[in-house]
Amino acid sequence: MWKETLEKVRAQEAGFGGELNGPASEAEIKKFQEEISKVGASVPDEYYDFLRVINGFEYNGYIIYGIDEELLDGATAKGTTGFLLQRKVWEETSSGEYTYLGEGSMDLYAYGVETKKFYVLDNGSDDVMEEFDSFDELLERIMSHSLL
Helix, strand or coil: CHHHHHHHHHHHHHHCCCCCCCCCCHHHHHHHHHHHHHHCCCCCHHHHHHHCCCCCEEECCEEECECCHHHCCCCCCCCCCEHHHHHHHHHCCCCCCEEEEEECCCEEEEEECCCCCEEEEECCCCCEEEEECCHHHHHHHHHHHHCC
């Protein structure tokens, strides 16, 4: 369902003269996975599936991290907020309970390392605001809220 909503966001962005990122290549994803394994991050397979459709989502204040630019073979349409860079930022304050996959103005989007669930957390307290069983459900929530 999020892919249909993504197409609405793409159309809206095109109406403003912009474009969203395209998919990451399998070679880029492989390099990214190698870096992920080096830092020991817990990343769900669904996140890699997301990257195969769009390498990072940034629209109307909603962000899902993409592959860091130094691991890409070329430029992206909008640039990308890199997962590995943001991981360094969050690991200073994180308990390790979550892998942060993105952020909004007041929210963090996270994967529960132990629970294997997905969350909208309060940015500041990590209080759970919403819980989802799949990344697809979380993506649908984020993308539908990003529409103007």
